[in-house]
Amino acid sequence: MAVIKVVKSRNVIFTAIIIIICAGAFLYLLASSSTPIFTVKEFMDQQQPDSYINRNIQLIGVVQQVNYTGFFITDPDDINNASLIIYINSTNVEKPVGFETGKTVLVEGKLISTTSIWKFKATMISTKCPSKYQDET
Amino acid sequence: MIDIGFGMDLGLIMLIVALIALLLDAVFVFSGEYIEKWESLSELWLTVGIAAIIISFSYFSYSIISVDYSFSYVSGYVNNDMDFFVRLSAIWSGQVGSYFFWLFLVALLYTIFRLMFRRYAHEPVLWKSFVITNFQVVVLTALTLVNDPFKLNINAVTDGVGLNPILLNEWNLIHPPIIFIGYALCLVPMAIGIARISSLKNGKVSDFEGKQKLDNFFEFMVSLAWLVLSSGIIIGGYWAYITLGWGGFWAWDPVETASLVPWFFITLYYHGKPLLGKREYFGNYLVSMSYIGTLFATYLTRSNIISSVHTFQPEATLENVLKFFIPANSFIMKIILRFIPDEWLLFLFIVLIVTFIIPHYYGFKSKELFRVPISLSRKDFQASRSRITALKISFISGLMCSYIIIIGLLTPIIYDIIGYFITFSPEGFGSSITVDMVFFNTVITIFGGVMLLAQFFCTFYPRLSLKKKYGLLISGVLAGITFTISGFFYRNGSLNQILGDNNPVLVFFSNFWTTSDKANLVIPLLLLGIVGLIIEFTRIAMKEEKNLLRKTSQIMLHFSFLVILLGALLSANMTYSTEILVRDGGEYPIEGTSIKITILDLIREYPTSGPLDVEYITKFMLSSDTRVIGFGISKLVRHKRWINPSDELSGYNAKVTIISDLFYDIYIITAGFNQNPLIGFTNSLLRIKIVPYINILWIGCLFLHFAMIPLTIGRFILLKKAFSPVGKESDEFNSKSDTSENENVVHGGNKSG
Numbered sequence: 107m108a109v110i111k112v113v114k115s116r117n118v119i120f121t122a123i124i125i126i127i128c129a130g131a132f133l134y135l136l137a138s139s140s141t142p143i144f145t146v147k148e149f150m151d152q153q154q155p156d157s158y159i160n161r162n163i164q165l166i167g168v169v170q171q172v173n174y175t176g177f178f179i180t181d182p183d184d185i186n187n188a189s190l191i192i193y194i195n196s197t198n199v200e201k202p203v204g205f206e207t208g209k210t211v212l213v214e215g216k217l218i219s220t221t222s223i224w225k226f227k228a229t230m231i232s233t234k235c236p237s238k239y240q241d242e243t
Numbered sequence: 244m245i246d247i248g249f250g251m252d253l254g255l256i257m258l259i260v261a262l263i264a265l266l267l268d269a270v271f272v273f274s275g276e277y278i279e280k281w282e283s284l285s286e287l288w289l290t291v292g293i294a295a296i297i298i299s300f301s302y303f304s305y306s307i308i309s310v311d312y313s314f315s316y317v318s319g320y321v322n323n324d325m326d327f328f329v330r331l332s333a334i335w336s337g338q339v340g341s342y343f344f345w346l347f348l349v350a351l352l353y354t355i356f357r358l359m360f361r362r363y364a365h366e367p368v369l370w371k372s373f374v375i376t377n378f379q380v381v382v383l384t385a386l387t388l389v390n391d392p393f394k395l396n397i398n399a400v401t402d403g404v405g406l407n408p409i410l411l412n413e414w415n416l417i418h419p420p421i422i423f424i425g426y427a428l429c430l431v432p433m434a435i436g437i438a439r440i441s442s443l444k445n446g447k448v449s450d451f452e453g454k455q456k457l458d459n460f461f462e463f464m465v466s467l468a469w470l471v472l473s474s475g476i477i478i479g480g481y482w483a484y485i486t487l488g489w490g491g492f493w494a495w496d497p498v499e500t501a502s503l504v505p506w507f508f509i510t511l512y513y514h515g516k517p518l519l520g521k522r523e524y525f526g527n528y529l530v531s532m533s534y535i536g537t538l539f540a541t542y543l544t545r546s547n548i549i550s551s552v553h554t555f556q557p558e559a560t561l562e563n564v565l566k567f568f569i570p571a572n573s574f575i576m577k578i579i580l581r582f583i584p585d586e587w588l589l590f591l592f593i594v595l596i597v598t599f600i601i602p603h604y605y606g607f608k609s610k611e612l613f614r615v616p617i618s619l620s621r622k623d624f625q626a627s628r629s630r631i632t633a634l635k636i637s638f639i640s641g642l643m644c645s646y647i648i649i650i651g652l653l654t655p656i657i658y659d660i661i662g663y664f665i666t667f668s669p670e671g672f673g674s675s676i677t678v679d680m681v682f683f684n685t686v687i688t689i690f691g692g693v694m695l696l697a698q699f700f701c702t703f704y705p706r707l708s709l710k711k712k713y714g715l716l717i718s719g720v721l722a723g724i725t726f727t728i729s730g731f732f733y734r735n736g737s738l739n740q741i742l743g744d745n746n747p748v749l750v751f752f753s754n755f756w757t758t759s760d761k762a763n764l765v766i767p768l769l770l771l772g773i774v775g776l777i778i779e780f781t782r783i784a785m786k787e788e789k790n791l792l793r794k795t796s797q798i799m800l801h802f803s804f805l806v807i808l809l810g811a812l813l814s815a816n817m818t819y820s821t822e823i824l825v826r827d828g829g830e831y832p833i834e835g836t837s838i839k840i841t842i843l844d845l846i847r848e849y850p851t852s853g854p855l856d857v858e859y860i861t862k863f864m865l866s867s868d869t870r871v872i873g874f875g876i877s878k879l880v881r882h883k884r885w886i887n888p889s890d891e892l893s894g895y896n897a898k899v900t901i902i903s904d905l906f907y908d909i910y911i912i913t914a915g916f917n918q919n920p921l922i923g924f925t926n927s928l929l930r931i932k933i934v935p936y937i938n939i940l941w942i943g944c945l946f947l948h949f950a951m952i953p954l955t956i957g958r959f960i961l962l963k964k965a966f967s968p969v970g971k972e973s974d975e976f977n978s979k980s981d982t983s984e985n986e987n988v989v990h991g992g993n994k995s996g
Contacts, residue, residue, distance in 0.1 A: 143675050143676060152674075
């Protein structure tokens, strides 16, 4: 009986260790795959925006003034606020179909600078499924 | 519009009638045996309710097709330029329209279910199923009603907003309804599943009158839901591939991922059947979870609680209601609003939570949830059990994968809630997070990898001895490692230097090395599995064994998944894209390939009528060194409706042109243009993407249907047989032979895993 108990307790400990390792790996994966997401206003209101320089983040904003190297985004809730504007450098980034001025987009990439006009280098741009904007209907 | 006064329309009245009738149906169904002749009374109100729903939905659809701008829904989603079929797709393109369509489907299914089993309504399992189904239909009716699909416009409207140009295509007519039908089909199996779970005795449902018929109906509905959901997901992926996502068929967007959850649970149901034996809890639990998964996916889509490209924007008005009871901006208010932004979504949230709690509650109560075969013991690793152990490992991996994906989906909400509790402030951590596709890809890679390896002991080469299977698996792993290492050296150029650029072996393999080491490692194993399945398929087909349909379908299902995976790995990791500024008559090689593009014409057109302001047309020819691949036209158009006068670049929409070859697709889109005031349209900027081997993926999807359709037809034949006069007799007398025959086909699919 004592031998069985020892074997059983060993099995339990072994199983517990495996579960803890797997859970740890899973949490690490989850943490490393998580990206902060902000609207333009939320992002510009951050107390230490410079801490996000060269960190991967996602921004939600409305596309304005598109040119061949990039475009500006403004806050979705305050489109005409000239102080809430970020320049997105989008060279070599595929623009999804539906990307155009006035559309809300999700831009993933890194903050480059916060001096004068805030600059952001995009690595991925996605648009929302267009039927789902109630404000347009 | 048929105004009946009080600012109300006939359609709305019909919806109100439907809700009242269904509530009365609910009263009689809930009361059950307490009221004499409850079945007849309940059926009477059900008939009134379903008739009202059919009338109001038909009227709603007609108002859209006939462009009746009296309704704000019509003016919001239809305009004068839309043709009949596009108008038809507007029925489900808006928030309330999709609720209504879903209601119409579930109400029809509920009625069919009631009519088919009216004789057995007194049986507790069926009675409970009716109660659960009725509850879902009533809630959905209420949800549709409060969102008011028949809201009238105050002012006269002559032209509506219409759908966005991207949705003006045939896929919007096909993909959403198929997904909704798939979701609706999960409803009745869920109700039966929960009713069975609540009636378990020693892990089994006792015999009752009509049990055989109900079992056959359940199996048929589950297989049909599986088929339709698979089709819906695949068609959605194809639509994204050709239109929306610029070549991406799957982006792990939260709503896309959530739509996989119901499908995962049904797949697990089929995969787990041989392991679950005669204990009926977990099979029914998995099927119930498939419908709960559809509610979960719907809730994510409607509530926008997780950032997604598919989400609707809710009104976010629950705060206005709650502020009378809870201080605005308070901690509790923040937590509630994080889950439920809109008071109408409260309906859906409650249904989701209640439906989720019931099967778990019974699982805990009966302790059946702890009897699920998800642990491995030493006994499982005996040689004689290798097949069933492999199946068990696959099942456990699939189950863990599903739940980890759900946790991944919910992580942004969990993060915010933890933030509120840790900081004890309504601001939480000050920012939200999203979980990117790296997480989901890694989870799928790990658990999919385990499932793939397990299949070597289960499905791939079932007639080989265990020793040979080990040998085969080790060979596959070694081939994968060799392919990965050689691929790495090919990418950094070392292999080319050693063997020379024109070495035939190098040239051959260069067509298959992807840019991902993980993919290179897996590809030889996939190919080995595919070969094994083809050999097994041929053997079975040649020998004409018993249960031929089941066995061939089973092999084809596994074959399809492997082919889909192979196509996904190759195409996703070998895609190449570039941009070229072209002019009329120019010839441009596409860097990194042997393909070149010749510009045949650049045309700028100003249509005199129709919705377009201007079209920039680039006509081109694609050719390789040896042959012409194809001709195409790439268009950049400007829609009058979407022009913003203050923005020169507004209103443009580029249509994707795809030239398909056997081994690759070439995507071309006009991303921009140069025009000169004197000589006109001079250059067009073409964005070109080459997606190799994508057709392998679509072929896999096609094969998946070849495997699923016969299975569904088989289930239908069994269902029909159960309801035939012979079937009735056998059911009434509980014929042993009939039962065993059906079991052999219905459950036999799992005997060999």
